[in-house]
Amino acid sequence: MTTAVYPGSFDPITLGHYDIIKRGSQLFDHLIVAVVANPSKSPMFTVEERVELIKKSIAHLSNAREIEVCGFEGLLVDFMHEHKCKTILKGLRFVSDFEYEFQMALTNRRLDRKVETLFIPTDYKYSYLSSSIVKEVGSLNGDIAEMVPLEVLNDIKERINATKK
Numbered sequence: 001m002t003t004a005v006y007p008g009s010f011d012p013i014t015l016g017h018y019d020i021i022k023r024g025s026q027l028f029d030h031l032i033v034a035v036v037a038n039p040s041k042s043p044m045f046t047v048e049e050r051v052e053l054i055k056k057s058i059a060h061l062s063n064a065r066e067i068e069v070c071g072f073e074g075l076l077v078d079f080m081h082e083h084k085c086k087t088i089l090k091g092l093r094f095v096s097d098f099e100y101e102f103q104m105a106l107t108n109r110r111l112d113r114k115v116e117t118l119f120i121p122t123d124y125k126y127s128y129l130s131s132s133i134v135k136e137v138g139s140l141n142g143d144i145a146e147m148v149p150l151e152v153l154n155d156i157k158e159r160i161n162a163t164k165k
């Protein structure tokens with residue numbers, strides 16, 4: 001069975017993330033979406049909330065049962081050992097993403113020679129999109145309907161509005 005881990009902050013999930021989950025899940029028998037609990041960032045959604053938003057967004061996919069969503073803390077290679085997985089999946093938007101992602105790929109390989117990182121280029125429609133853009137546009141009352149999965153649009157809007165007050 002082939003398994004890959006797709007790690008990220010997903011604070012919150014965007015259509016760019018959703019597209020990578022959907023395409024990635026067609027390449028592997030099992031895809032684990034690993035939501036990073038990064039203590040140095042102050043997220044808008046808790047790890048548990050981010051996990052629930054992703055689960056809600058993918059529930060309708062025909063292969064949803066092959067996609068696992070969970071939170072994690074610590075080193076990604078340790079998480080991968082626990083899940084007996086050797087492949088990291090990442091989405092790439094611009095050259096600017098590449099520099100950091102390449103550094104992380106080399107670091108993870110340095111920590112564990114068996115770990116490989118695979119990159120999927122973003123769909124051009126989502127190349128501008130990030131969680132920060134969603135939060136910024138939403139907090140300025142802009143329309144985020146074409147930026148996040150429809151299933152979680154209201155949840156995300158409500159939280160953005162609540163944090164404005």
Ligand code: ADP
Pocket residue numbers: 007008009010011014015016017020089090091092093097121122123126127128129130131132
């Ligand atoms: P961000 O906060 O910038 O959205 P994340 O840490 O949540 O980033 O991203 C997790 C992974 O998803 C990374 O591999 C990132 O490159 C990828 N990703 C983020 N946004 C997109 C997008 N619009 N298209 C494709 N991949 C993306």
